[in-house]
Amino acid sequence: MKYALVTGGSRGIGKAICLQLAQDSEYHILINYNTNKEAALETLNAIAALGGKASLLPFDVTNYESVKSALDQWKANNDNGVIEVLVNNAGITKDQLFLWLSPNDWSQVINTSVNGFYNVTHNLIQDMLLNKFGRIINMVSVSGLKGTPGQVNYSAAKGAVIAATKALAQEVAKKNITVNAVAPGFIKSDMTSHLDEKELRKTIPAHRFGDPEEVAHLVSFLASKKASYITGETISINGGIY
Structure with missing residues (x-):
């Protein structure tokens, strides 16, 4: 599977x-979370309601041993399972x-985005190389491209992941693995709920x-086979902020 x-x-x-991948693909979705199991279960149930398949895979992306242990355990329990798509989305501000x-506040933000990218990707990249297929999508931010005052830590973290995306893409492209970054601007979510939307x-x-x-x-498009010739890119989705 x-x-x-x-x-x-x-x-x-x-x-x-998670919901979009479940709708657009045949993938079984692995929902990672660290502490909020209730929210993860809500996502799981929402995927089930769409007729998709999903399961929970809790670990702390900032802790290499926690990530390795969780993924090793998962691999042991899923002999025929292969993780083809990785979306490095975990991040904090x-x-x-x-x-x-x-x-x-500096190290927590760097740890989650930069070390989180390394910890999870490093534990999956060998299998992708052996499988000769993979899609790695790193969620970054407009802050990592233009810098945002009051977010030097977040801008540094996302900027680092953008550079890592470009480098890793070149290492693995021959094996049919693409590595791209998606840089959202202001998106309605918990992370932006404290912002003055009217002013911004x-x-x-x-x-x-x-x-x-x-x-x-x-x-979802970048995770699909349709995007096989796009790699090393950072695609902005920000309503035109430049």
Whole structure:
């Protein structure tokens, strides 16, 4: 059986991606979460309601041993299973002007996005190479492209993942594995719920926040065989912010 793993798949953009992949593909969706099992179960039930297949795969993306142990256990229990699609979606924000940014707020954000990318991808890349097929999609941000004041930590983390995307794409392209990044702008989710949407809309040419489903459609396309000649790209989905 073929699987798609979405880290941080229980809420927001991650949840929308899980649902879209379940609708558009034959993949069994592996919903990763760290602490919020209730939200993960809601996503699981929503996929079941669509007639899709899904299961939960909890681990902390920032902890290499936790990731390795969870994936080794999964592989042992699923002899014929192959994870063809990986969406590195788990991420957190700890916004603060750089002057006031604590060491903890710096390292937590870097750990989740950058080390999270390494920890999960590193544990799956060998199987993708042996299988001669894979789709790795890294969720980044407009902040990683243009930088956002008050988000030096988040901008640094997402910028690092964008650079890693370009490098890894070149290493594995011959094996029919694509590595791309998706850079959303302002999307309606828990992560943006504290922002002043009315004020920020003025800075967006499309004059609105995006929907998680719009991001999910793009991810679903990149996960498909139709996108086999797109690799090393960072695709912005931001309503025209440049």
